[in-house]
Every structure is written in C-alpha cells, then in structure tokens.
Amino acid sequence: MGGSHDIDGADSAFVFEGNWKDFARIALPNLLLTIVTLGIYRFWATARERQYLWSRTRFVDEHLEWSGTGKELFLGFLIVLVLFGVPYFGVTFIAQALIARGHEAIGTALGVLAFASIFYLGGVARFRGLRYRLSRTRWRGIRGGSDHNGFVFGLSYMWKNIVGWLPAGLLIPWSMTSLWNERWNKMSFGPFAFETSAEPGGVFARFLLFYLAPFVLFVGGVIMAGMGMLAGYGVGGEDGVAIGGFLGFLGLILFFYLGLGLIAVAFYAKFYREVVGATRWRELHFTFEASTIDWIKLLVIDAVLVVFTFGIGLIFLSYRHWKFFMTHLEAGGEILLDELTQSQTSTAKHGEGLLDAFDMGAI
Amino acid sequence: MESPFKTEAQWYDGTSAVRHSGELTWDGGETFELTSPTARDGFAASDLVFGEARSRTVIYRRESTPDFRLILPADIPPGLAARLPAAHTYGAWVDRLGLGKAAGIFAVVSIAAVALFMTAPDWLGPRIPTSWERNIGDAMVGDFGGRICHTPAGDAALAKLLEKVDPEEEKVRAGVANMEMVNAVALPGGQVLLFDGLVQQAESAEELAGVLAHEVGHVRERHVMTALLRQFGLSILLAGADSGVTNSVFGLASMGYSRDAEREADDYARARMAQSNVSPLGAAGFFERMADEYGDTEDSNALVGWLASHPSSGERAKAYRDAARKGAEYPPVLTEDEFKALKTMCEQDPEVEEFEFF
Numbered sequence: 267m268g269g270s271h272d273i274d275g276a277d278s279a280f281v282f283e284g285n286w287k288d289f290a291r292i293a294l295p296n297l298l299l300t301i302v303t304l305g306i307y308r309f310w311a312t313a314r315e316r317q318y319l320w321s322r323t324r325f326v327d328e329h330l331e332w333s334g335t336g337k338e339l340f341l342g343f344l345i346v347l348v349l350f351g352v353p354y355f356g357v358t359f360i361a362q363a364l365i366a367r368g369h370e371a372i373g374t375a376l377g378v379l380a381f382a383s384i385f386y387l388g389g390v391a392r393f394r395g396l397r398y399r400l401s402r403t404r405w406r407g408i409r410g411g412s413d414h415n416g417f418v419f420g421l422s423y424m425w426k427n428i429v430g431w432l433p434a435g436l437l438i439p440w441s442m443t444s445l446w447n448e449r450w451n452k453m454s455f456g457p458f459a460f461e462t463s464a465e466p467g468g469v470f471a472r473f474l475l476f477y478l479a480p481f482v483l484f485v486g487g488v489i490m491a492g493m494g495m496l497a498g499y500g501v502g503g504e505d506g507v508a509i510g511g512f513l514g515f516l517g518l519i520l521f522f523y524l525g526l527g528l529i530a531v532a533f534y535a536k537f538y539r540e541v542v543g544a545t546r547w548r549e550l551h552f553t554f555e556a557s558t559i560d561w562i563k564l565l566v567i568d569a570v571l572v573v574f575t576f577g578i579g580l581i582f583l584s585y586r587h588w589k590f591f592m593t594h595l596e597a598g599g600e601i602l603l604d605e606l607t608q609s610q611t612s613t614a615k616h617g618e619g620l621l622d623a624f625d626m627g628a629i
Numbered sequence: 630m631e632s633p634f635k636t637e638a639q640w641y642d643g644t645s646a647v648r649h650s651g652e653l654t655w656d657g658g659e660t661f662e663l664t665s666p667t668a669r670d671g672f673a674a675s676d677l678v679f680g681e682a683r684s685r686t687v688i689y690r691r692e693s694t695p696d697f698r699l700i701l702p703a704d705i706p707p708g709l710a711a712r713l714p715a716a717h718t719y720g721a722w723v724d725r726l727g728l729g730k731a732a733g734i735f736a737v738v739s740i741a742a743v744a745l746f747m748t749a750p751d752w753l754g755p756r757i758p759t760s761w762e763r764n765i766g767d768a769m770v771g772d773f774g775g776r777i778c779h780t781p782a783g784d785a786a787l788a789k790l791l792e793k794v795d796p797e798e799e800k801v802r803a804g805v806a807n808m809e810m811v812n813a814v815a816l817p818g819g820q821v822l823l824f825d826g827l828v829q830q831a832e833s834a835e836e837l838a839g840v841l842a843h844e845v846g847h848v849r850e851r852h853v854m855t856a857l858l859r860q861f862g863l864s865i866l867l868a869g870a871d872s873g874v875t876n877s878v879f880g881l882a883s884m885g886y887s888r889d890a891e892r893e894a895d896d897y898a899r900a901r902m903a904q905s906n907v908s909p910l911g912a913a914g915f916f917e918r919m920a921d922e923y924g925d926t927e928d929s930n931a932l933v934g935w936l937a938s939h940p941s942s943g944e945r946a947k948a949y950r951d952a953a954r955k956g957a958e959y960p961p962v963l964t965e966d967e968f969k970a971l972k973t974m975c976e977q978d979p980e981v982e983e984f985e986f987f
C-alpha cells in the first residue's frame with residue numbers, strides 16, 4: 267500500500283488538532299514539578315510538551331511524533347556545562363587574574379577571546395538545535411537529520427553576522443537569508459535533503475523601514491508633544507504647558523518603542539514568508555502565510571495572557587506559538603511514499619547544544 | 630492453539646514510510662504477530678515498549694528496532710491490554726511515586742539543597758585550610774601587578790603598625806596600594822591592602838591602625854573565604870550575567886561581608902588595640918568624618934565600597950569612642966616621621982605601577 271500523496275490546495279497539509287485544556291493537563295504538572303525540582307525537571311517538561319504538540323499535529327494523513335526524551339536533553343545540558351561552561355569559567359578567571367597582576371592587555375584579550383568563542387558556539391548551537399529537532403521528529407516512522415556537525419556553520423555565522431552589521435547594518439537581510447539557506451541546505455528528512463534559495467532582495471524593502479521610520483516617528487512624536495503642550499496651555503496656563511509637554515514627551519517615547527517594535531514584527535513576518543517560501547523538499551514546496559497583523563495578534567494576546575494570569579500564562583506560549591506556526595505553514599506538491607525511506611544520518615544520544623539545553627527556538 | 634487475543638493495528642516498519650494496516654495477534658505466550666494483506670511480522674512480547682498515548686491511539690516501539698512504530702486503538706481488549714507494556718507519563722521516578730508524593734519529596738530535597746547551598750559559605754568558609762586560601766588568593770591577585778608601594782621607611786612603619794594589631798606569629802601581608810579610592814580590603818590569602826586614598830586622608834596613625842586592625846580582623850576570623858564562597862555561589866546562580874572581565878579586582882573589593890562579620894571584625898580591632906595600648910579615638914574620628922562626608926545611612930553610597938557594606942559610621946564611631954578608657958593616656962602608635970613615611974610611600978616609590986585600568 268505505497269503510492270503517493272498529491273497535496274492540493276483544498277486541505278491544509280499541516281493541521282493542528284490540539285486544544286489548550288489538554289495542553290494544560292501537561293503544562294500545569296510540568297510547572298509544579300519544575301518548581302519543586304529547582305528547574306531540573308524542565309528537560310522532561312520540554313519533552314512532554316513537544317510530544318503533545320507534535321502528536322496533535324497532522325501532516326497530510328499521519329501525525330507527527332516527537333521521539334526526544336527529557337533524559338537526553340538533560341545529558342546534553344550537562345555536556346554543554348562540562349565542555350564549555352567550565353572552560354569558559356576558567357578562561358574568565360585567568361583573564362581577571364591577569365588584569366589583577368597588571369597584564370591588562372592580555373587579560374582583556376583573553377576576555378574577548380572568551381566572548382568570541384561564545385559567539386561561535388552560538389552559531390554551532392543554532393545549527394545543532396535544528397538538526398536535533400529534525401532527528402527527533404518522525405512522520406510515518408521516518409525521521410530527519412543532517413550529516414554535518416555545524417562547526418563550519420559556526421564560522422559562517424560569525425563572519426556573515428559581522429559583515430551584515432558592518433555597513434551600518436545594511437547587509438543584515440543578506441546575512442539572515444544566507445544563513446537560513448546555509449543551515450537548511452545541510453538538513454534532510456528521510457533520504458532527501460532540503461533545498462533553500464531565499465533571496466535577501468525580497469526582504470530588503472521591509473528592512474529599510476528600520477532606517478526611515480525613526481525620522482517619521484520622531485516628527486510625529488514632536489507634533490504629538492507640541493499638541494500636548496498646547497492642550498496643557500489651554501487647561502492650565504504655564505503649568506499646563508509643562509505637564510502637557512511631559513505627557514507629550516512620554517507619548518513620544520512610547521510611540522518610538524512601539525513603532526520600532528512594529529517595524530521589527532513587519533520585517534520578521536516578511537522574512538519568514540520569504541525564507542519558508544524558498545524552502546523545498548523533494549517535490550514539496552512550503553509556504554508560510556502569517557501576515558504582520560497575524561504576528562501582532564499573536565504577540566498582543568501573548569502579552570495579555572501573561573499579564574492577566576500573573577505570569578502563569580507563560581506556560582501556554584509554547585502551545586500558542588506551535589499552533590501559530592502549524593496554522594500558517596502550508597505545503598504543496600507530491601510525496602512518493604515508496605521512495606521515502608529511513609534517514610541514514612547519524613543521531614546523537616543526547617540533546618544537542620546550547621539551544622536545546624536552554625530551550626531556545628530552533629526555527 | 631487458537632489465538633484468543635486480537636486487535637486491529639497499523640504499523641511502520643521503520644525502513645520506509647509505507648503504512649501497514651492489519652491485525653495484531655497475541656498467541657497467549659511470548660510472541661506477537663502482525664498480519665496485513667501485504668506484510669507479516671512477528672516479535673517477542675518483551676521487545677515491545679511504550680511510546681506515547683494520543684487521543685484515540687497508543688503508540689508502541691520495539692527495543693530491537695527503534696524506528697519501528699505500532700499504532701493500536703486506545704480501547705484494547707483487557708486480556709491483550711494486560712500483556713502490553715504499561716504507559717508512562719511524567720518519567721520513571723514520578724510515575725512510580727505518583728505526582729503528589731513525588732512533588733512533595735522533590736520539594737523537601739530541594740529546600741534542603743537550597744538551605745545547604747545558602748549556608749555553605751558560613752560553615753564551609755572557616756573550615757577551608759589557610760594554605761588553600763593563600764593559594765587561591767595568589768592565583769586571583771598575585772602581587773597585585775606591582776601596584777603596592779614600597780619604601781624602606783614606609784615598609785618599616787607599616788610593619789610596626791601591623792605588629793600592634795596582628796598578634797599572630799605569621800603576620801598577614803599588608804600593603805599600601807597605589808589607588809586613589811578611600812578604601813581598604815582584605816583579599817583572599819591573608820592579604821590586606823590600604824588604598825593610598827585612605828592613607829592620604831587619614832589625620833593620625835591611630836586611624837590607620839583602626840582600619841588595618843579591622844581588615845586583619847576579617848582575615849583572622851576567616852570572613853574572606855566565607856565572602857569568597859558567597860560570591861562564587863552567586864556567580865553560579867547568575868552564570869552568564871556575570872561574564873567577561875567586569876567582575877575583576879573590584880568585584881573582590883566590593884565583595885560584601887555580612888553585618889555580623891563586620892561587628893566581629895570591629896570587636897577584633899578594638900580588642901587588639903586595647904591589648905597594644907593603641908587609642909581607639911583615632912578610628913572613632915575616622916568614622917565620624919566618614920559620617921559627615923558620606924552621610925550616616927548604612928549603604929548611602931555604593932561607590933564607597935568599603936563603607937557601603939559596613940554598619941552605619943555614626944554607630945561605629947560611638948562604639949570605638951566608648952572603647953576608650955576614661956582618662957587614660959595612650960602613647961602615639963607611630964612617630965611623626967613614621968606616619969609621614971606612610972603618607973609619602975606611594976609618591977616616593979619610583980617603581981610602583983599606576984592603576985590606570987579604571
């Protein structure tokens with residue numbers, strides 16, 4: 267009973283079938299156990315959460331499966347601690363001792379070296395975080411992975427980020443898309459590699475908003491402050507001007523931060539549409555349809571949820587974000603089930619890298 | 630034997646994505662068998678392990694074939710269900726104990742661990758051998774980068790001062806550091822530093838004797854190791870936040886002692902001064918001046934590290950003033966020339982390094 271799947275536009279290829287009440291039955295005991303174990307349980311909590319989220323996600327006609335375990339995440343954390351945390355601690359200690367002895371230059375250089383190695387490992391961790399997630403994600407018993415270990419990617423991550431920032435940040439869209447391509451092109455699912463060819467041109471216009479908007483916002487803000495002063499004068503003469511001006515100034519600051527936040531959201535919305543849209547796997551192409559408004563809704567409701575539950579809402583954010591990604595992720599094309607055989611990539615026996623140890627997002 | 634236990638089943642063999650739909654049969658013994666129109670598979674019952682529970686199905690895996698997946702309906706005939714591996718939810722330990730009991734045990738263990746961690750500096754610090762502390766101190770600051778002032782007359786004056794306030798055979802290593810701050814520190818390894826800024830603003834040798842005695846008190850009462858352990862514990866908790874070279878010598882200088890430790894060091898200082906017949910009025914004068922200059926609140930000014938972590942200056946001035954014997958005549962602790970030699974020590978040392986980093 268092999269055959270193939272044609273995925274057309276009628277039904278979404280990715281369907282999320284979970285509900286928040288079921289998730290709460292996982293997340294609340296997780297929270298309790300995480301608190302009473304001083305955070306150690308969080309590795310098991312993460313595994314349990316992912317198991318739920320993955321298993322309630324259907325791709326075409328079969329659910330996903332998360333086969334990672336809490337124990338391996340915990341092991342990964344310990345390995346990171348011993349291999350990187352302890353040497354890092356040692357190097358900073360030596361740097362301080364050198365400075366205390368009057369070798370400021372060498373001491374500072376060592377400190378910079380420690381910082382650079384963290385930068386490098388951050389890149390490796392991004393690669394490994396994704397590799398780990400793919401290797402623990404199964405569909406019809408088949409998993410993903412990568413034959414690369416991410417050490418080369420760590421170097422690319424360093425130099426591309428530096429080059430991206432250097433010309434006043436103008437090349438950031440290039441560094442981001444280029445790193446996305448480099449990372450995903452080395453990943454595979456079953457026997458087939460992912461292929462991506464995201465172009466920075468598609469997101470560059472949005473990125474320019476970061477440069478233009480501050481001026482627009484500033485002028486708008488000054489007008490607001492001026493209006494505040496006028497209104498203040500109308501209400502209470504000279505004192506009113508001061509109070510009105512102050513309120514106007516406050517408005518300006520708020521306006522500015524909110525404005526920059528909005529631009530960031532608009533940019534990321536476009537960025538994800540571009541890079542996911544440029545990602546293919548065999549005969550499948552992917553699209554990600556979340557608009558800026560969708561993102562804003564997600565983030566505003568996140569904030570409301572957290573604030574009005576005095577922080578308990580935090581435990582639902584992973585649920586909300588997963589649902590968001592799955593709702594807006596689409597795939598089209600054809601899968602030949604007979605040729606979809608098991609991945610031959612090697613898998614680590616532990617959670618990989620800092621990302622999963624600290625549970626940062628991998629996408 | 631007729632197979633009494635049967636259920637519908639779907640499975641993936643782990644080598645291809647093709648799904649098999651058929652039946653799972655248990656022979657009542659040690660073997661499971663899977664049959665579908667196109668495939669057949671059998672394996673030992675003990676090979677099956679629980680994977681996960683979904684809304685209407687349960688997933689099993691095989692120990693020997695980790696990629697294999699068996700999907701059974703959630704409602705399985707009781708006879709067969711008894712032979713299937715038990716589900717697990719939270720993880721082995723919690724499942725065995727039950728959520729409530731496990732949470733309780735974890736909470737007790739955690740509270741004990743936190744209590745141990747929080748109190749460790751207090752009981753562990755004094756038990757760490759002095760020789761270890763000396764090694765740690767040497768590793769951390771060494772000779773302070775040649776920033777300690779030396780002149781023959783100044784060294785002699787400082788040694789005389791130390792003689793009065795440190796009764797031990799093996800004296801602490803005291804020095805005047807070429808730094809302009811009004812400060813004094815006891816560093817790990819029994820090293821006490823008066824900063825030149827403090828020496829410059831001292832109006833009498835008795836003031837310096839008081840401050841020196843206080844810092845020696847920290848060393849002799851083993852406060853330094855306790856504070857170091859506390860700092861170390863904090864930096865573990867704040868790991869990452871406390872990165873780079875920011876936490877350098879000044880991290881040590883601002884390393885806080887507890888209020889009790891400060892009282893102990895003050896008590897030690899007064900006892901030594903009484904023993905050596907050194908007037909405590911100098912120290913009292915010093916604290917009164919500090920109270921005038923920086924205010925009398927307990928941590929009024931974070932920049933004045935030495936004062937910040939100490940009890941209120943006014944209160945301390947009074948304690949030192951009260952320690953003076955009524956009508957007693959104290960001989961001067963240093964001669965005019967010796968005091969002057971201390972004051973000009975940094976100025977006249979041609980080889981001392983500037984502290985230029987901050």
Ligand SMILES: [Zn+2]
Nearest residue numbers: 886891894939
């Ligand atoms: Zn003190």
